[in-house]
Amino acid sequence: MKSIKSLSPPSQLLIRQADQIRCEALLVVNPPDHEWRTELPVAGGWHLHAGWFHPWQELGEAHQFGTAPPQQQFDAALVWLPKEKKLTDYMLQQLAALLPKDAPIWLVGDNRSGIKSIAKQIEGAFSPAQKVANGNHSTLLVTTLVAPLEHCELDQFQHVFSVPANAGNAAEEMTAPLQVASLPGVFAHPGIDAGSTMLLQHLPRFKPGSVLDFACGNGVLGASLQRQQPGLQLTYLDVSAMALAACAKTLELNGLNGELIAADHLRADLPKYNYIVSHPPFHTGQATDYSIGQQFLRNAREHLAVNGELWLVANRFLPWPELIEASFGHCERIAQDTKFAVYRAVHKVQRAVKKGRRR
Template sequence: MDPRSEVLLRQAELFQGPLLLAGLAADDLLGELPQAHGWSWHAGDHAQLNARFSGRCHYGTEAGPAEFASAVLFLPKSRELTDYLLACLAAQLPGGLLYLVGEKRAGIERAAKQLSSYGRARKLDSARHCQLWQVRVEHCPAKPDLNSLAQRYELPLADGPLTVMSLPGVFSHGRLDVGSALLLQHLDNLPSGHLLDFGCGAGVLGAVLKRRYPHCQVSMLDVDAFAIASSRLTLAANGLEAQVLAGDGINAAPSGLSLILSNPPFHQGVHTHYQACEQLLRQARLHLASKGELRLVANSFLRYPPLIEEHLGPCQTLAQDKGFSIYRAVKN
């Protein structure tokens, strides 16, 4: 059981009515709270919850139409995303109770100050290195428009500027990260066919692929609903069309790909996870066509070349700069 869920169950008498659990972990909490409904923006967590508690969890960027008497937000990493999620929940809870639960190292005490926009917040519990806060929604906000919160910026590229639309909570929100900037310099001589941007984030790499290789089929895949929404906004802002897919890891990718391009994710919440990238390296060949190519950027200290060569083929280092390396391998 996730420690945040354990803290909620210490106060289980507060959560017996219709309740929305926003950003909940993929654990047994829904089983312990039979009137609760889950809202997840992580495709993997949602799939696990839906398999065990069918119809009791939805995936997306909005709280959904379900009616609830109170709501709990599991604190996300991003402060901007926390602002949006609290406003979404508070807008549907005039006079109702809104709870915030999170780990101390994730900044729960700082985040609890954001509750003051809606009423007087109070701390209910502190255990398992977590805290639980409550506020009665006395100042009910209007329902926020997510698209209006997108940060728009322009990338000056050789073939013209690219407009990027970044939503709260998306990796490298509002700016181009160093790894993607380096990878953008090494997108020449790509194979034709079906191209995949794995871990697409705000859609920078996928949009560039579609613009430079307009006759190729381009798919974009991410686990996060806010990244999916950002990628669709980025494509629309540049007049481009591509397939945008929600899924957890490379297992959700199409088969017969000519190219997998990635700046792979390695953070989940406040924790560091390399599982998604390592799974990609081990299973890329299952999704690549004959002579299909993997091209990715990663921190240079990560020992990915031996893993690539074990599961795919000889690994070529195309560039190294600012602590990042560009790796290329062709399915043998």
């Protein structure tokens, strides 16, 4: 294993307490790293983050990326708590429908993730959580499944809301409100964030072509565009299994279709698009993380056709205009308020400058 310092703080605490994890077939839930996996009796994994899932794929069907855990026998689970309490509720209910009675469930998380107040969330199906250890600004707890559930359905946690037909330029010709699905763990759940609302108000009517909705979340941006202009071919990309499931439901509710891709970056094998729209993230869990947005903006031009357009919204304090200008040679600020700004850039062909002697 690599140096323990290379792991996330909760995983560092976990490794130091590995002898406390006693079981035969352990299900790991949403681990952000993998180098420690030979230290514990890992029999399978439920992964909700496409980037974190990548190094586990080689281990086969016992490890799954999606909104539900693999349906096989486990006698215990180890959960890295997300920052969203409603997502924690959903994950625990899924485990209550999977694990046998009296199965131990260890919970580990950054102290900012809500783990200190998890006792208030655990009721009914679980015994009171007991602290095992703390350190590395993290806490490790254990609880026991005392009342297993017969099933846990994703639809029970789904929230559907409407985006009015006059929500912005991209939606102005809708004959009915856009129906948008949201799930726990999806950005801005259970509604639409102010940044995406602002971007929708300033998106123009695109010409027929291909559109990538990067970090699509519940799919509101791409679905609004597709409702306005059926000639657009939409691709939706997000790192979150919950977001992609919500996006798929949004498309279903509105009779739309599109390609869904699970990824945390613009992969090299992606094609060139006529348009890219986005509200790029700058957090991974609780931590501020500029890497996804930085990589996206460095590579966006390569995935745009000539004269293709990038449209995005971002918090004004983020250094995205400088990165856009470095990549595209320009950055147009379309609109701004006290918190957000909408930016546009076009992939223009740069003519080579001929070198020669002056006459």
